[in-house]
Amino acid sequence: MCGRYASSRRPEDLAGIFEIEKWDPEETLAPDYNVAPTKEVYAVLDRPLKDAEDPRPVRQLRKLKWGLVPSWSKTPEGGARMINARAETVHEKPSYKRAFSSRRCIIPADGYYEWVTAAAERELEVEGKKKRPRKQPYFVLPADGSVFAMAGLYEFWRDKTLPDDHPQAWWVTCSVITTEAETGPLAVAPAEGPRALADIHPRMPLMLTPDRWDSWLDPSRTDVEDLRSLLAPPPPGLMRAYPVSTAVSNVRNNGPELLKELEGPEEGTLF
DSSP, X not given: OOOOEEEOOOHHHHHHHHTOSEEOGGGOOOOEEEEOTTSEEEEEEEEOOTTOSOOSOEEEEEEEEESOOOTTOXXXXXXXXXXXXXXXXXXXXXXTHHHHHHOEEEEEESEEEEXXXXXXXXXXXXXXXXXXXXXXXXXXXXXXXXXXXXXXXXXXXXXXXXXXXXXXXXXXXXXXXXXXXXXSOOSBOOSSSXXXXXXXXXXXXXXXXXXXXXXXXXXXXXXXXXXHGGGSOOOSSOEEEEEOOGGGGSTTOOSGGGGOOOSSOOTTSOO
């Protein structure tokens, strides 16, 4: 899954990486080293500009809320639970299938955090231990330091309790697509602990390599079977992972120190 990630790149840097044509400086977000659900996040999307005479899609950097609210939803309350969409079923789930066919985006990140799900944890659960074991978090990122481009969906939701001209009348929300975690060896693995992403968690965000960006963002591509071919996992061996402080487990903690690599898992944590 993807429940937390880091995003520290400046919008002007993202504009260069993704060939952005339009972004609003008023929507600039501060670097966030502990992005959590319901926060505002950057998303790259291709869409015609509002009220523009030219109908062509324009590559934009937009500020969206993480947690997708379907257009048909009566309230936005379920958005916090819809942060991830499974690649295997995104084309058929009512909450996601419309967005999958025409409202796809890229959610840029430095990398994502994942908390290890290990055999020791499962044993404690089987034994009926009430106290949850203390999990070791890992930071997962491209081994070459490039941007982690997560496949995403976005959706519009109208708050009918507000007038049309109200600034919060329209919500624009998004979700990260996840896939099965890689079972092959990491490009760079920690000195001790997991050797593959699947050793940390069975799911991971679907990373799009640059050769798929244009196809994924193209709103004219609406054929479901054609789009499903873009959900294939990236080539293996592109990622690295390393242990970080359990401070990231508290959403109130936020700073570059959360990305500091530890020599090994913290004492008292699983793995």
